[in-house]
Amino acid sequence: MFCEDHSKLCCALCHFHEHRQCAKLVLIKEKSTEEILDEFHQISTTIAECEQNLETAIGDAYNWLKTLQDSYEEANGEIKDFRTKINNIFDELEKKTINSLDDMYHTIKKSIQLELETCSRIQDEFKRFKDVHKIKENPSNELVFVAYQTSLDNISQAKIILKEMAVNANPTISFENNPDFEQSLIRFSSIGNFKREVKQLKKSTNELIKCSNKVLYNVRVPSDSRKCDIRSICELPKREILILDYANSRVKLLNKQYKVVSHADLPESPYDMCSISPSEVAITITDGQKGTVKFLSVNNGQIVTGRTFSFEHKCHGIAHAEGHLYIASCTELYQYTMDCTLVKKIYEDSSDNCSVFKCAISPDGTHLYVTDRSRHKLLTLSKDGTLKSKLLDSAHRRPGGLHVSETGQLLACWSEAVVQVDGEGRMVTLASKEGGLNCTESVYYNARTGKVVVGHTSDSILVITTI
Structure with a gap:
């Protein structure tokens, strides 16, 4: 049968399920006119055109798949390139942070070494005072005065250095990360966004490049x-x-x-x-x-x-x-x-x-x-x-x-x-x-x-x- 309401061929099942409400259902033999036969012979040209268009569309679709793959590879590469840039930024930040750590470490280390040198020098001065004190024969008044005055200076320096060392005793270094930096990174759900682009390429091989x-x-x-x-x-x-x-x-x-x-x-x-x-x-x-x-x-x-x-x-x-x-x-x-x-x-x-x-x-x-x-x-x-x-x-x-x-x-x-x-x-x-x-x-x-x-x-x- 043929449904004139929908211009569709239909079998018994189609009639039952889809065209029961249709008013214009006719037998196929009633539609088989000379006019239809003439149109049937003419439609071959339209079919040929459609076939050519379909062949072109299929070729285009395969090219689109290749272009899509190429764009995917390009986007993937750009993600990796961007990640490399981020890594380089982090590497530079890490380098600067470690340089700051090194500066602090060497500053503290130098301070302790200076304190050690001062303590050792004062110890040597005290040792020389003891050597003078052990002289069996009566030392001269001049020697006693010099030793006495030097000892007073060394005692004063010893008290000062001991006080400073007590204040700065057992120094260590600890790291505190920047919480704002970490929170800024956590806020991001990705490192970029994507957009779908439909690029119309020139189709004519004769279209001139300007x-x-x-x-x-x-x-x-x-x-x-x-x-x-x-x-x-x-x-x-x-x-x-x-x-x-x-x-x-x-x-x-x-x-x-x-x-x-x-x-x-x-x-x-x-x-x-x-x-x-x-x-x-x-x-x-x-x-x-x-x-x-x-x-x-x-x-x-x-x-x-x-x-x-x-x-x-x-x-x-x-x-x-x-x-x-x-x-x-x-x-x-x-x-x-x-x-x-x-x-x-x-x-x-x-x-x-x-x-x-x-x-x-x-x-x-x-x-x-x-x-x-x-x-x-x-x-x-x-x-x-x-x-x-x-x-x-x-x-x-x-x-x-x-x-x-x-x-x-x-x-x-x-x-x-x-x-x-x-x-x-x-x-x-x-x-x-x-x-x-x-x-x-x-x-x-x-x-x-x-x-x-x-x-x-x-x-x-x-x-x-x-x-």
Whole structure:
């Protein structure tokens, strides 16, 4: 049956439990008209649109889960950072309190030692008086007078010191905590509050990034022997940033203020890096014709070395998506599992030695981007490796690092510029040589913070604020 009051199909049970009071109940065969049949054939278009919208919504929901996890990790890290600040404050208060204790202790100790010295000196004077008194022969009047007068002075000093020692007898030190301080802490139920934020991210991959401010930040450390050459950039959930310094064979950790807070040496110069978890990255190293992928993690502001995998081919570019690693070997693009088991070779171009240099993947995993450094091209591949397009611009040479933001914007590095590439292959320059860039190699864009970080051959990175 069909309930026209609710526009619902209903069986006998539905009729009994939910539609007994309904006035318009008709048999299904009475509703089966030609008009309905025509609408049935037309509804497939609506279903297709709904399916597409559902697929997009499902993809968004998975991205939201990742973003939620990232924000959880960031909040957790901020709690630990705040706790560290509190600990540092307590450490400083403890240090000052102990210094006050030390001052009091040494003051009292010095006072007692002075009293001991005074007592010992007076004892020595009394001993000398006794020695004079024991002289068998009659001492001279002058000696007797001196001894007598000195004794009077010593007796007077002895009475004074004994009186002072009686007043200050057996001194000790006790500690009284500040009750107001303790009560202030007890009043707090937590060290902070949380708020739920719903951040609307830009959805269109063609939406242009607009720059408003550009600042250079120094990333050189005292032990660097060469000018820095930043080949790759990754941001962690706590907004810490990892950068690869090719020239000095190092990975460096930057805080939110873009200051180097830690670094780790690598066996060879690194080429590329990608995030594989909220606190872990994979980096590529090439030595001759063989390559290495090394996993690194960040724990409490320190870089920790993890697993290392070796390959019979070079390892230059690397990207991560849906539990797989994509590795560019200069002439091939491979897909591996997370334990570096080969899945397949996706793409190959052996016509030159840098035709598959760096790689990136779209958020939905449907497109792969590859830089052909030899021919100065940006390639777009389908997931199965089919070449879909080639982008060549005479104004730009030697493409390097790539980055696809979580909102789908594609950023590419060329020799002396960073550009955004839209879906039609149009390029918009975000920064260039005129802005201080030199041999640009890496870029990272966080759509949530609106920051673009650019690495090049320089002791400084360029940070662009967007609007």
